[in-house]
Amino acid sequence: MSTTLLAVQTLNGLQLGILLFLIAAGLTLVFGVMDFINLAHGVQYMLGAYLAVAGYQLTGSFWLALIIGLALALFCGLVLEFLVFRRLYDRDHLDQVLATFGVILFLNEAVKVIWGAAPLSLPAPNLLDGAIPLVNNLQYPVYRLALIVSGLGVAALLYVLVTRTRVGMLVRAGATNPDMVAALGVNIRRLFMIVFGFGTMLAGFAGIMAAPILSVEPGMGDNLLILAFVVIVVGGIGSIRGAFLAALIIGLVDTLGRSFATDIAKLALPPAAANDVGPALASMLIYILMAAVLFFRPSGLFPVRSA
Amino acid sequence: MTVSEAAPILELQGLNKSYGALHVTKDVSLTVRRGEIHALIGPNGAGKTTLIGQISGSIAPNSGAIVFAGEDVSSLGVAQRARKGLGRSFQITAILPAFSVLENVALAVQAKDGHSFRFFKRASSDAELNNRAKVYLEMVGMTARAGLRAGDLSHGEKRVLEVAIALAGGPKLMLLDEPMAGTGPEETERLVTVLHGLKAKIPMLLIEHDMSAVFQLADRISVLVYGEIIASGAPEDIRRDPAVREAYLGGESDL
Amino acid sequence: MMTRRLTAVGLPAALFVVLALVPLYAGVFDDRFVLLFATRILIFAIVAVSLDFILGYGEMVSFGHAAYIGLGAYAVGILAEHDVWAAWISFPLAMAVCALFALVTGAISLRTRGVYFIMITLAFGQMAYYTTTSLSAYGGDDGLTMWGRSELFGTGLFNGDTSFYYIVFGVLLASYLILKVMTRSRFGRVLEGAKQNEARMEAIGIDPYRYRLTAFVLAGTIAGLAGALMANQAEFVSPAYMSWHRSGELIVMVILGGMGHLHGAILGAIAYMVLEETLSGYTEHWRLIFGPLLILIVLYGKGGLLGAIRGR
Known part of the structure; x- marks a missing residue:
């Protein structure tokens, strides 16, 4: 267990945490304001990545691909909202889960039909290519650093939007007491559209940013979706602040756990057993963390309203 | 009357509850004696709901104690x-x-009966269960409605059913939270009759807006205003109490 | 009233009679595929029935129910890997493992409600999934092939197509009957009452938590038994058994058939599997059709197949 490895894995953990935050933020906003549980949020992340790849194949520029990807992801999200989701706002959570599960089945398959089942990739832009030395002999890819920085930037922007603007105020009020917002005579439909579109863009942005470092393939959003669920459950549903903190914790615990669990297990167990137990333990770690948090705080770290 | 019988069935001792700066229950002390109906009245926003929550156990008071049947609960x-x-x-x-x-x-x-971990006997043909349930329906005069789906009852009948459900638990005290809310005059009359008939057997704490029902039923009345009990006593005293008139009715007098 | 009584008793009876006759049909028309397919369907039907017990009667939307199939299957598979083939050892062990997993995860999940519960059960299901993928000694991602089937006191009943079908059929029938009886018992009344009005239950002195947890453990145990059968049916176990898509499909089966009647879940399992088989016969991209179909069912098909049969 070297310090260099520890530093690299900490950065990787932060990077996973940032991606998780971008996905969880949209999920928790949409749930908080609209009481709508959207399983299809993960496929919107996937769509962002695929649309950016398509944009790149068309233009040959990462930056244009980013813009095209974001715009098209937003468009797809709004189409979905128009066709399916808005019919579900009044339904119970079971219906919402099932219908958005149907959307997942459809879109994962559609992506397979259009782009094939083989993984695709999006090259990082020249500007952010290469690696820079951090400390003594540690090199770290610039693009990954840029991802962390841009994610933190989005988080800051989100913070300002939620705390300083009128829509943000409504979002906070809606998460605490949805009936009150409706009673204030706010155009709920429009507020929903804005929040939903914004959440979609965040997920799409996460997908695009992840595309150069993770493989772009059908179903890529599913696993992150479930991690994002863990994040918002730990953070407290509806809380952006909770989502941010929990995303970083989950990202770090998961990444560091996977790199070091076997080594740590070797301290207590014979090497052969440790090689078996380590990875199994590592994959359970974040769920154990979630269980522990819920045991003491059933509504998460930053409860917005009771569950 | 022996000493233990004279002891109150419910005793609230200096309850306080605040939400932030909002002090919704202020040093509330109150007793319900065996064999009496104690009515708790007060204008909207007086903190009745919060107080009921504390008595029933869904809200924890910041300070004070609730003694029920001689035990701190x-x-x-x-x-x-x-x-x-x-x-x-x-x-x-x-x-x-x-x-x-x-x-x-x-x-x-x-x-x-205690736990309900009985997995195999069919509950709907459990004669013992049904017979005992029928006794309570009889007590409130709802025997004829036994087979009906509860959701299909009229509003007033649902209120009566609630009383029957509470009775079936063999209560030492009934906490009735606005049982007459939303009922028509005939249904109110029926509820008053039912409650009056039960009074000897089961003491009650009655929270109610319908003043005529309150004065028909209550042995004692306490008045809650802004989280504080401003008066407590026999109905006649409460009716005459100037502070109650002032706070509760703004000086008007149809109490 | 008459038709209601008829669908409540007659329909499940007819259903089980038809299912009991499947091997006869397969024998007469020499159609082995139908028998094998029906076996698979019935295994899923057992899981769907167990899920309906907690979902339909207890309003517990467990999105991790497939985990029990996997855990039950792995219990049998891992024992087989160590040359333990006796069903009287592996099946009870599979059920015990699932009961324990349900007890621990249920005790935590049931402290929460609604969406939290959905997400947490999903997460625990995923935990089981990833744990098995990292079991490199037992095949990890690739799964574990069993070189044979469980043994029932040297009878070889697990090996014959027809005898194995009847074992599965028997388990389904027993699960259905036991759970059906329970839904009508005092215990079942508490479950259903808590679904209708939790505050009322507490006010009469019943804290629903213990009852929900009991039902949750029971459902997990039965699903684990189905998992043990699944391992034998496929002679192969893999993490894919417990993927969250599978958990989603199980909920779809329950809803498709009509939630809260138990036999609806059996109908739903049949309908889902037949639909999947038919659609995938036309195109490998059958999910392109099934996804939108599912959305339409949710939006416009209240009550599922049972609702349609009743004409409501």
């Missing part, structure tokens, strides 16, 4: 207090709408 949960003999009706009707009237009461009878 302050730290017990809702279900535990119910098992100790605290029966209640809700302001917003709380029945099991998909069950029949009889099933609603039978479930309360079953709850009184």
Whole structure:
């Protein structure tokens, strides 16, 4: 267990945490304001990545691909909202889960039909290519650093939007007491559209940013979706602040756990057993963390309203 | 009357509850004696709902104690207090709408028996359960409605059913949260008759807006205003109390 | 009233009679595929029935129910890997493992409600999934092939197509009957009552938590038994058994058939599997059709197949 490895894995953990935050933020906003549980949020992340790849194949520029990807992801999200989701706002959570599960089945398959089942990739832009030395002999890819920085930037922007603007105020009020917002005579439909579109863009942005470092393939959003669920459950549903903190914790615990669990297990167990137990333990770690948090705080770290 | 019989069934000792700067229950002390109906009245926003929550166990007071049947129950949960003999009706009707009237009461009878880990005997043909449930329906005059789906009852009948459910738990005290809310004059009359008939057997804490019902039923009345009990006494005294008139009715006099 | 009584008793009876006759049909028309396919369907039907017990009666939307199939299957598979083939050892062990997993995860999940519960059960299901993928000694991602089937006191009943079908059929029938009886018992009344009005239950002195947890453990145990059968049916176990898509499909089966009647779940399992088989016969991209179909069912098909049969 070297310090260099520890530093690299900490950065990787932060990077996973940032991606998780971008996905969880949209999920928790949409749930908080609209009481709508959207399983299809993960496929919107996937769509962002695929649309950016398509944009790149068309233009040959990462930056244009980013813009095209974001715009098209937003468009797809709004189409979905128009066709399916808005019919579900009044339904119970079971219906919402099932219908958005149907959307997942459809879109994962559609992506397979259009782009094939083989993984695709999006090259990082020249500007952010290469690696820079951090400390003594540690090199770290610039693009990954840029991802962390841009994610933190989005988080800051989100913070300002939620705390300083009128829509943000409504979002906070809606998460605490949805009936009150409706009673204030706010155009709920429009507020929903804005929040939903914004959440979609965040997920799409996460997908695009992840595309150069993770493989772009059908179903890529599913696993992150479930991690994002863990994040918002730990953070407290509806809380952006909770989502941010929990995303970083989950990202770090998961990444560091996977790199070091076997080594740590070797301290207590014979090497052969440790090689078996380590990875199994590592994959359970974040769920154990979630269980522990819920045991003491059933509504998460930053409860917005009771569950 | 022996000493233990004279001891109050319910005693609230200096309850306080605040939400931030909002002090909703201010040093409330109150007793319900055996064999009496004690009515708690007060204008909207007086903090009645919060107080009921503290008595039933869904809200924890910041300070003070709740002594029920000679035992401090302050730290017990809702279900535990119910098992100790605290029966209640809700302001917003709380029945099991998909069950029949009889099933609603039978479930309360079953709850009184202790645990419900009986997996194989069919509950609907459990004669013992049904017979006991029927006794309570008889007491409130709802025998004829036993087979009906509870959700299909009229509003007033649902309120009566709630009383029957509370009765079936064999309560030592009934906490009735606005049982007459939303009922018509005939239904109110019926509820008053039912409650009046039960008074000798089961003491009640009655929270109610319908003043004529309150004055027909109550042995004592306490008045809650802004979280504070401003007066407590026999109905005649409360009727004459100037502070009550002032706070409760703004000086007008149809108490 | 008459038709209701008829669908409540007659329909499940007819259903089980038809299912009991499947091997006869397969024998007469020499159609082994139908028998094998029906076996698979019935295994899923057992899981769907167990899920309906907690979902339909207890309003517990467990999105991790497939985990029990996997855990039950792995219990049998891992024992087989160590040359333990006796069903009287592996099946009870599979059920015990699932009961324990349900007890621990249920005790935590049931402290929460609604969406939290959905997400947490999903997460625990995923935990089981990833744990098995990292079991490198037992095949990890690739799964574990069993070189044979469980043994029932040297009878070889697990090996014959027809005898194995009847074992599965028997388990389904027993699960259905036991759970059906329970839904009508005092215990079942508490479960259903808590679904209708939790505050009322507490006010009469019943804290629903213990009852929900009991039902949750029971459902997990039965699903684990189905998992043990699944391992034998496929002679192969893999993490894919417990993927969250599978958990989603199980909920779809329950809803498709009509939630809260138990036999609806059996109908739903049949309908889902037949639909999947038919659609995938036309195109490998059958999910392109099934996804939108599912959305339409949710939006416009209240009550599922049972609702349609009743004409409501």
